[in-house]
Amino acid sequence: MSSVIKVLLAEDQGMMRGALALLLGLEEDIEIVAQVGDGDEIVPQALAVRPDIALLDIELPGRSGLDAAADLRTRLPECRVLILTTFGRPGYLRRAMEAGASGFLVKDGPVEDLAAAVRRVLAGERVIDPALAAAALSAGPNPLTQRERDVLAAAVDGATVADIAAKVHLSPATVRNYLSAAIGKTGTRNRMEAVRAARQNGWL
Amino acid sequence: MSSVIKVLLAEDQGMMRGALALLLGLEEDIEIVAQVGDGDEIVPQALAVRPDIALLDIELPGRSGLDAAADLRTRLPECRVLILTTFGRPGYLRRAMEAGASGFLVKDGPVEDLAAAVRRVLAGERVIDPALAAAALSAGPNPLTQRERDVLAAAVDGATVADIAAKVHLSPATVRNYLSAAIGKTGTRNRMEAVRAARQNGWL
DNA sequence: GGCCTGCTGTGACATTTGTCTTCCCATGCC
DNA sequence: GGCATGGGAAGACAAATGTCACAGCAGGCC
Incomplete structure (x- = not known):
């Protein structure tokens, strides 16, 4: 060398x-x-x-x-x-x-x-x-879709559904659907746990 | 020297x-x-x-x-x-x-x-x-009481009111009272924001 | 063409969360 | 004793959150 x-x-x-x-x-x-x-x-x-x-x-x-x-x-x-x-x-x-x-x-x-x-x-x-x-x-691949990641990422600091909806330009109802999906896929009980789990795995 | x-x-x-x-x-x-x-x-x-x-x-x-x-x-x-x-x-x-x-x-x-x-x-x-x-x-001194800190600290990972109550040995109703107080004192809108704010200031 | 997946959206519903008022009881202070 | 203070608790209420079933639309795949 x-x-x-x-x-x-x-x-x-x-x-x-x-x-x-x-x-x-x-x-x-x-x-x-x-x-x-x-x-x-x-x-x-x-x-x-x-x-x-x-x-x-x-x-x-x-x-x-x-x-x-x-x-x-x-x-x-x-x-x-x-x-x-x-x-x-x-x-x-x-x-x-x-x-x-x-x-x-x-x-x-x-x-x-x-x-x-x-x-x-x-x-x-x-x-x-x-x-x-x-x-x-x-651990397998990231189970979250792009949208689910977006919504979850926007939820990190305690933003409300309305805040998130404004940030990602979606209907509040749709935001709740994605949050629910993310909670389901991460096997958690609420968005705060879902955010933790996603962070832990490097999914955000 | x-x-x-x-x-x-x-x-x-x-x-x-x-x-x-x-x-x-x-x-x-x-x-x-x-x-x-x-x-x-x-x-x-x-x-x-x-x-x-x-x-x-x-x-x-x-x-x-x-x-x-x-x-x-x-x-x-x-x-x-x-x-x-x-x-x-x-x-x-x-x-x-x-x-x-x-x-x-x-x-x-x-x-x-x-x-x-x-x-x-x-x-x-x-x-x-x-x-x-x-x-x-x-920034002034820490405005949170000991109990408020305990409850907030127990809430960090998305624990529910029932979880927190069990962890700190309090009634669920009392836990909600303390959370409400912490949210008020930190000038935030929910426990997630309160946790963020308290962390930011080194109050936990 | 059919089939699946993902994105977006609604409406309805049960549960949880946040707020407020009120109460009891111990402690400490004057 | 009288009185504020603070921890703990309850109940009632409104708002936010989580779930579900459903529907339309696009793209990809066989």
Whole structure:
């Protein structure tokens, strides 16, 4: 391995971002060429600096890291994507794979894993926690339809049926139907539990 | 300053904990003498290694970092406490001060702040983000009574009135009364919004 | 063409939730 | 003693929520 690995790092928490950048910078074969704290900056920055690998958090201000990953796949196909997230949710992993990510790492693990994962991804490997992969397979695909997700997502902060109806441009009666369907499919008793369950599985 | 600053680090996210430990370890005058990922281990570890300062996250498995801080105040008074948290919630800051913390840092800021804050706390200063202090003062104290907090906390995951009543050993009618009071005091429209608001302010 | 699925909408119904008023009882304060 | 305060509880009522059955319409599949 002769040349240095160029890394783009997207992470919203300043202290985490700075710490990871410093740590990876200590490795001789790794160089951080861009740091962003907002999902909307990922693609423009990547196009500007052309990194070998993008290290993306999922939950960011602006666009989600998963959306950005899908975009990078088409706009900068030579750039690998390694998702780095707090939550090892089955649905997240599934969506990451569909978005063309080469790896999926949870922030719970030891720091040493990170540089190792970067190198393995660059070597062409797929890096995925085996336990998480098993969970994603056993959990099955997302049972919620697009509309059900929309409505449930609009219900997160305690919005009333009328609020949700206005937000998604549907009749209040229809909103209640979708909520009822989502509650049924998630096996829960009310929308609050349904939201919890959907979040837990990475279905939103 | 002749001797080295001994630091105990409590943080649940493995990667964050490792990264912070490595970073602080790079400073010549700082040594990490203990790392814990569980709130229940803070006090025992502190008593064992007797650090000069404890760097505590608030939201941990086991005991909250705030509870541990209050305990350290009495069990190991010579140990300063610096709270390091994701969420700059007014209620958290207030409770941290009441628990005898010497500083309150949010994880959003740059990493350089951390070592600086540690040194300043050890020098006897109080380290608090001025904007956050202002917010905490303007927000006023927690308006919720103990019971209202209990009931609201039991309502977080979509529990029904009956569930909550069973959990806190109250009559369902009383639970509804408290929920109504909490909704009124938070200026919200339903329990879901009330829970959000209370969380936001660090009142739970 | 038939069949299924998904999206949108209604109306009716039972249940849950939120609000208000009232009550009892203990505590503490003057 | 007199009196406010706060926790706990009940009942009554209106509003919101969850369920169900049904219906029209589009698209995809065999």
